[in-house]
Each structure stands twice: as structure tokens, then as C-alpha cells.
Amino acid sequence: MDLAYGKEYEAFRLEVRDFLAEHWLQGSREGNAPQATSDFRQTATDRGYLYRGVPKAYGGGEQPADALKAQVIREEFGRARAPMEVSGNGVSMLVPTLLERGEEWQKEKFIRKTILGEYQWAQGYSEPGSGSDLASLRTQGRLEGDEWVIDGQKIWTSQAQHCQFMFTLVRTEPEASKHAGISYLLVPLDQPGIEIKPLKMITGQSHFNEVFLNDARTPADWIVGERGEGWKVSKTTLKHERNAIGGGSQAIFESLMRLVGKATLDGRPALEDPSIRERIAALEAWVWAQKYTAYHQMTCGLQGKDPGIVTLLNKLLATDIGHEVAAVALELIGDASLKEPFAAAPDQRGDERWMNQFMGSLGNSIAGGTSNIQRNIIAERGLGLPREESTA
Amino acid sequence: MNFDLSDEQRLLQQTVDDYLKTESPLSRLREFYDSDQSIDPVIWKGLGELGILGVQLPEAYGGAGLELLDLACVAERIGYAAAPGPFLAHTIAALALSLAGSDEQKEKWLPQLATGERVATLAFAEPGALWQPEQWKLSPRDGRISGQKENVLAADSADVILVGLDQGELALVEASSDGVHFDPSSGLDRTQKTALVTFDDAICDPLPGGSGVSGRVRDAALVLLAADAYGGGQRCLELAVDYAGTREQFGRKIGQFQALKHQLANLALDIEPCRALAWYSAYAWDHIPEESARAAAHAKSHVTDRFTRVARGTVEAHGGIGYTWECEVHFWLKRAIFGRTFLGTPRVHRLRAADLAGW
Numbered sequence: 066m067d068l069a070y071g072k073e074y075e076a077f078r079l080e081v082r083d084f085l086a087e088h089w090l091q092g093s094r095e096g097n098a099p100q101a102t103s104d105f106r107q108t109a110t111d112r113g114y115l116y117r118g119v120p121k122a123y124g125g126g127e128q129p130a131d132a133l134k135a136q137v138i139r140e141e142f143g144r145a146r147a148p149m150e151v152s153g154n155g156v157s158m159l160v161p162t163l164l165e166r167g168e169e170w171q172k173e174k175f176i177r178k179t180i181l182g183e184y185q186w187a188q189g190y191s192e193p194g195s196g197s198d199l200a201s202l203r204t205q206g207r208l209e210g211d212e213w214v215i216d217g218q219k220i221w222t223s224q225a226q227h228c229q230f231m232f233t234l235v236r237t238e239p240e241a242s243k244h245a246g247i248s249y250l251l252v253p254l255d256q257p258g259i260e261i262k263p264l265k266m267i268t269g270q271s272h273f274n275e276v277f278l279n280d281a282r283t284p285a286d287w288i289v290g291e292r293g294e295g296w297k298v299s300k301t302t303l304k305h306e307r308n309a310i311g312g313g314s315q316a317i318f319e320s321l322m323r324l325v326g327k328a329t330l331d332g333r334p335a336l337e338d339p340s341i342r343e344r345i346a347a348l349e350a351w352v353w354a355q356k357y358t359a360y361h362q363m364t365c366g367l368q369g370k371d372p373g374i375v376t377l378l379n380k381l382l383a384t385d386i387g388h389e390v391a392a393v394a395l396e397l398i399g400d401a402s403l404k405e406p407f408a409a410a411p412d413q414r415g416d417e418r419w420m421n422q423f424m425g426s427l428g429n430s431i432a433g434g435t436s437n438i439q440r441n442i443i444a445e446r447g448l449g450l451p452r453e454e455s456t457a
Numbered sequence: 458m459n460f461d462l463s464d465e466q467r468l469l470q471q472t473v474d475d476y477l478k479t480e481s482p483l484s485r486l487r488e489f490y491d492s493d494q495s496i497d498p499v500i501w502k503g504l505g506e507l508g509i510l511g512v513q514l515p516e517a518y519g520g521a522g523l524e525l526l527d528l529a530c531v532a533e534r535i536g537y538a539a540a541p542g543p544f545l546a547h548t549i550a551a552l553a554l555s556l557a558g559s560d561e562q563k564e565k566w567l568p569q570l571a572t573g574e575r576v577a578t579l580a581f582a583e584p585g586a587l588w589q590p591e592q593w594k595l596s597p598r599d600g601r602i603s604g605q606k607e608n609v610l611a612a613d614s615a616d617v618i619l620v621g622l623d624q625g626e627l628a629l630v631e632a633s634s635d636g637v638h639f640d641p642s643s644g645l646d647r648t649q650k651t652a653l654v655t656f657d658d659a660i661c662d663p664l665p666g667g668s669g670v671s672g673r674v675r676d677a678a679l680v681l682l683a684a685d686a687y688g689g690g691q692r693c694l695e696l697a698v699d700y701a702g703t704r705e706q707f708g709r710k711i712g713q714f715q716a717l718k719h720q721l722a723n724l725a726l727d728i729e730p731c732r733a734l735a736w737y738s739a740y741a742w743d744h745i746p747e748e749s750a751r752a753a754a755h756a757k758s759h760v761t762d763r764f765t766r767v768a769r770g771t772v773e774a775h776g777g778i779g780y781t782w783e784c785e786v787h788f789w790l791k792r793a794i795f796g797r798t799f800l801g802t803p804r805v806h807r808l809r810a811a812d813l814a815g816w
Contacts, residue, residue: 066459066460066461066462066463066526066736066740067458067459068458068460068740068744068745069458070458071458074458133458136458322816325816336816339808342807342808342811342816343804343807343808343811344807345811345816346754346755346758346807346808346810346811346814347758347759347762347803347807349755349810349814350734350755350756350758350759350807350810351759353734353737353752353755353759354730354731354733354734354759355730356733357460357733357734357736357737358729358730358732358734360458360460361460361461361732361733361736363458363460364458364459364460364461365461367458367459368459368461370461373729374725374729375729375730378725378726378729378730381722381726382726382730385726437719439722440718440719440722440723441715441718441719441722443722443725443726444712444718444719444721444722445718447722447725448694448698448721448722448725449698449702450698450701450702450712450713450718450721451702451710451712451713452713453713453714453715
């Protein structure tokens with residue numbers, strides 16, 4: 066056991082720091098401008114710090130897989146508050162899927178603009194009748210000439226109102242069995258056959274949508290994988306999303322500590338309250354358990370070893386820690402919890418902002434696979450318990 | 458960067474597992490459980506022959522010259538097996554001696570403690586749950602002590618007792634000397650039996666460096682308790698999963714029922730991330746002095762707390778049979794409570810961790 070990164074990686078760290086000092090104008094007006102952010106990403110990609118798994122031919126940084134270098138980059142970019150890769154489903158889900166399963170022309174057409182943030186992608190998976198039981202989905206696609214014609218409805222489609230495209234699961238083989246009848250299609254959203262209706266979330270904001278497809282069209286070759294392989298193709302992406310949500314909770318814990326540091330209880334600093342001290346210490350221990358469990362998984366990844374059941378626990382661990390953060394914050398913000406989190410203008414918002422974390426932490430129990438479905442997966446795949454006989 | 462056990466450490470764990478599985482099967486553990494013995498002499502001798510009682514001691518005194526992490530690897534498997542006896546107190550007392558004893562004290566005791574031929578134990582707690590070095594009040598006068606220490610592991614089997622004194626000092630008291638009395642405590646965890654020790658003008662032999670190391674010795678013990686608790690929790694999870702895969706009701710294995718699956722998934726979620734925290738606390742004790750005390754406090758409070766939850770869940774998952782003396786699950790339920798309370802409850806160490814964090 067050795068937590069030091071070693072000479073080679075410490076040298077690499079200095080290289081990244083020098084790069085950031087030269088190219089990232091932290092906090093300045095110039096540095097915060099969208100064009101500056103986008104230029105910085107391009108430079109960082111050219112240097113091989115971003116999009117390391119994407120070939121240069123598609124605009125990526127193309128570097129040999131090195132989890133430690135990736136970790137050093139995350140740490141240093143985080144420290145400098147420099148922008149990492151563009152967020153969203155396009156980069157986290159579609160690009161890895163295209164890299165593994167896409168046709169050459171699809172990679173050329175979509176990847177570069179997606180990682181530059183020019184193309185944004187919605188994920189068209191869930192339907193009103195198909196949530197946890199996703200493979201029961203009923204949106205139909207049929208080939209007419211050189212086009213797919215799609216009819217049906219998708220729901221919980223995050224950011225669809227801001228996206229140009231959607232990758233979606235559609236039933237194209239109605240005669241085939243449940244999982245084998247699904248194809249993975251890419252669909253342009255700006256067309257008469259598609260209507261996007263924002264849904265208002267419990268936070269009052271509208272991040273997700275209903276997407277109605279009535280005679281929607283997409284070219285016949287905008288399919289990833291073969292007809293009927295969509296379920297398998299989508300499995301690659303779902304795994305990516307789980308990894309994304311299962312990240313460390315250190316940042317949210319540090320936010321909470323800033324709240325603890327300024328909050329008062331009964332007119333005294335909250336930090337002097339023994340019950341709060343006990344609770345945040347317990348929370349920190351939990352965050353450390355998560356952090357060093359992640360270190361172990363990284364080590365196993367580096368050495369090609371299987372870390373075991375913990376890989377299935379990451380998402381629930383982060384979700385549960387988020388719930389406890391919310392519970393502590395609720396104690397500390399007092400009457401601010403009576404306010405809507407986004408009602409006031411951004412610069413007027415106070416501690417009621419924590420009510421967004423309160424509700425968002427609940428969203429993490431649902432988004433990307435519910436906690437209860439994840440418990441089934443832990444029990445069956447992790448602990449080896451038998452599958453229920455009555456479900457397919 | 459390598460946050461995993463080495464092949465040697467895994468082999469060490471495998472050796473302990475193999476030995477305890479063969480030589481300390483449940484049938485033998487049950488006999489010990491219902492007896493008044495505080496040490497199973499055969500198992501203790503066997504553990505000594507494996508070399509695991511001196512893992513942490515210098516080679517010059519018959520030890521293996523390894524680190525606390527190696528000892529914690531052993532403690533984890535001891536916890537997994539709920540192995541009987543004072544492994545914790547014995548190894549920590551010897552560690553204290555190696556850190557703060559005089560050459561003469563070390564030569565006198567360490568070689569035979571490393572082999573287990575002689576047994577050491579810890580006498581830290583004073584009435585009122587005063588476990589921490591800064592709380593100790595027992596004070597020597599003319600080289601003799603009078604007073605009480607509670608919850609002393611295997612006191613009646615020990616040859617030498619490491620006693621915590623006023624100002625965080627440490628001293629050795631030979632168990633056979635005049636003025637040392639034992640009263641068995643009817644402890645809850647019968648795999649780790651304890652006694653009340655009364656000193657009545659008993660001769661003590663101070664460790665020259667005692668007050669300088671007593672906090673660190675306490676931290677090492679917290680690390681071992683965390684490791685033991687992870688091992689115990691892992692065993693509970695295995696027992697619960699095995700039972701769910703065996704027991705049938707409504708014509709099917711109960712492990713098919715989603716309610717039970719979710720309970721067991723939650724047990725895994727409670728206990729599995731504890732392993733890395735226990736490892737880190739040991740690694741920090743060995744290599745990161747500035748974070749060692751806080752890591753030990755976090756590991757002890759978090760892992761023993763989770764072990765307690767997991768042990769309760771394991772009893773519940775077993776239904777009626779889990780509530781019987783005959784079913785082994787309660788061995789770990791009670792070991793969980795031991796680990797949780799011994800050397801201070803989670804609350805005590807969380808408040809310490811908050812202080813250590815500078816909050």
C-alpha cells in the first residue's frame with residue numbers, strides 16, 4: 066500500500082499545473098467568457114488532458130489509458146477551477162457508445178461537434194409506461210424507404226428543449242421478444258414530427274421534458290448497431306451514467322462545512338453544538354470510506370483486478386451520503402427551508418439554495434436507475450441471490 | 458499509487474483464515490463461549506506459532522518487524538472468525554512496550570509476548586467509561602498503585618498488565634504480584650471475556666516513554682477494533698446471504714423475495730465501504746502522522762457502528778433461529794457491541810475527530 070503517486074506522476078502534475086498557470090485565467094472576466102472556455106478546452110484537448118479516450122481524428126486528446134494521469138488531471142483542474150469536458154449526455158453517454166459501436170461516418174459526423182459542445186444530445190429512453198422496466202418500451206419505429214418513421218412518447222428527457230439530437234430506444238422488431246425488438250436510433254429534434262413539452266420539477270425548474278413523436282423521421286442509417294441490438298448497445302451507455310452519478314461526495318461535504326461554519330443554532334455558532342459536531346464527524350468518516358473505496362477501485366483498475374461488489378455500491382453510497390447532507394443542512398438553514406430555492410434573483414438567494422440540494426439528492430435516488438432497482442442488482446449480481454421467478 | 462493489500466498481506470490473511478477454520482470451528486467456539494475461560498490455550502498457542510502475535514514487533518525481539526497495517530490484516534480475520542481471546546489487548550500492550558519500554562523491559566517481555574508464551578493485556582478504563590489517556594486518574598505512589606480498572610480483557614489469563622495512569626503515563630504490573638485482584642465481569646461478548654481489576658498497593662513498573670505514546674497506542678487499538686469490526690461485518694453478511702439461499706418459505710428460497718434482497722443489499726452497502734476506511738486508518742498510523750489520530754477515530758466510530766447495524770440485520774434475516782443461543786449469529790452481534798463500546802463509543806470518537814479536524 067502506497068498512497069504516493071510516484072515521481073513520474075508528480076512530474077506530470079507539475080506539467081499540468083504549469084499548463085493551467087499559462088492557459089487558464091481563473092476567475093477573470095476573460096477566463097469566464099464562453100469563447101475563452103471553449104478555446105481553453107481546445108488547447109487542453111490538444112495537450113491530451115481532455116477527451117483522452119477520443120481519437121485525434123474525431124477531435125479528441127487521444128492518450129493511452131492511464132487512470133492515474135486522469136486522476137491527476139481531475140485533481141489539478143479541480144484545484145484551479147478550470148473547465149473539464151463538456152457535461153451532458155452527448156459526451157458522457159453517446160460518444161463512448163459511438164466509439165465502441167458506431168459506423169465510421171457516424172463517428173466523423175457526430176463526435177467532434179459533440180465534444181466541442183456544438184451538438185447537444187437528449188437521452189430518449191424512459192416512457193410513461195416504461196421506467197424501471199425499460200425494455201417494455203412501446204415507441205414504434207418502422208422503415209419507410211430510406212427513413213425511419215417513429216411514433217410514440219418519451220419522458221424524463223433531460224434538457225431536450227436545448228438539444229439538437231436525441232439518441233433513443235425504439236421498438237423496430239415488433240415480432241421479436243421484449244429485449245430483442247429494440248433498436249438504438251439517432252434522431253434530429255428540430256422537425257415537425259417532434260413536440261417537446263417541458264415538465265416542471267418539484268424544485269420549480271424545468272430540466273426534463275415529455276417528447277412526443279408523431280410521424281417523426283430520421284435517416285435509415287442513423288442506427289447504432291444492428292436492428293434489434295439496441296438494448297445491448299444502450300447497456301454501454303447506462304454503465305457510463307452510473308459511473309458519473311457515483312462520483313465522490315467530498316465537494317458536497319465541503320459545501321456543507323461552509324454552511325456549518327456560518328450557521329447558528331439558538332443564537333450560537335452551529336459548530337459549537339455537540340450534536341452537529343458529532344453528526345458532521347460521522348458524515349466525514351462516511352465520505353472517507355467512500356473516498357478510499359474509490360482509491361481501491363482505481364488501484365484494481367490499474368492492476369486489472371476485480372474490486373468486487375463495491376463497484377455496484379457506488380451509486381447508492383453517493384446517494385445516501387447526499388441524503389444525510391440534506392438532512393444536516395435542513396437542521397442548519399432553519400426558516401430558509403420555508404422558501405422556494407429559485408424564487409429570488411440569483412444574487413438575492415440565501416440558504417434556501419440548500420432546498421435544491423434537499424430535493425436534488427432525492428432525484429439521485431431515481432435518476433439513472435432507481436435505488437431500489439440498484440438494490441436488486443447488488444443482491445443478484447453482487448451477493449448471488451436468486452432472481453425472482455415471476456419476473457422476466 | 459497502490460491502495461490495496463500486498464500479496465504477502467493477503468497470504469497472511471489466508472493463513473489466519475485457514476488456521477481458524479480448521480482449528481477453531483464453530484463447535485469449539487461454542488464450547489469456549491459457554492465456558493468461563495478467557496483464553497483457549499490451544500488456539501492461543503496455535504496463533505502464536507503462526508507468528509501473528511508478534512507481527513508488529515521488532516525482529517530483534519522475535520517479532521516480524523511489520524507495520525500496523527499487517528496487524529490490522531490479522532485483526533480483520535480474527536474478527537471474521539470471532540476468534541476467542543485477548544488478541545487486541547495482547548498485541549497492543551506489546552506494541553506499547555516496544556514503543557515506550559526500556560531495553561530491560563523489552564528484553565524481559567517482548568520475546569515471549571511475540572510467541573504468545575506469555576500473555577499481556579490492557580487496563581485502561583476507569584469507572585465512568587474513562588477510557589482515554591487524558592482521563593486516566595490512577596496515580597502511583599512510591600512505585601505502587603491502588604485503584605480499579607474495568608473491562609480488562611482476559612485479565613485472569615494475563616501475565617502482565619499494561620496500566621494507564623495519570624498524565625497518560627503507562628506502567629507494567631505483573632498479574633501474579635501481590636495486591637492484584639480479578640473479578641470476572643459477566644461480559645456480553647463471551648469471545649472476549651473481561652474482568653474488573655483491583656490494585657491494592659500493587660508494584661508497578663513505569664514505561665519510560667509512556668506519556669509520549671499513550672495517545673498513539675490508543676489510536677492503534679482503535680484501528681484494530683475497526684479492522685475486527687469490518688471482518689465481523691463481512692462474516693455477518695455471508696451468514697445472512699447463505700441463510701437466504703438455503704431457507705425456503707412459500708415454496709421458494711427466501712432470497713428470491715425482494716424485501717429480503719433489499720435488506721441484504723443494504724447490509725452490503727453498510728459494511729463493504731468500511732474495509733477501505735479501516736485500511737486507510739492503519740496506513741495513516743504507519744505513514745501519515747498528521748492524519749493518523751483523526752483517521753483512527755473515524756474508522757473506529759464508523760466501522761463499529763456499521764458492524765452493529767449489520768449484525769442486527771443479520772439476526773433479523775435469520776428469523777426465529779437467529780434469536781436463539783444455539784445459532785452463532787449472536788456471537789457477532791455481541792462482538793459488534795464490544796467493538797463499538799470498548800475504548801469509547803462512536804460518539805466519543807466523533808467528537809474527538811471534530812476536535813482533531815479543528816472544527
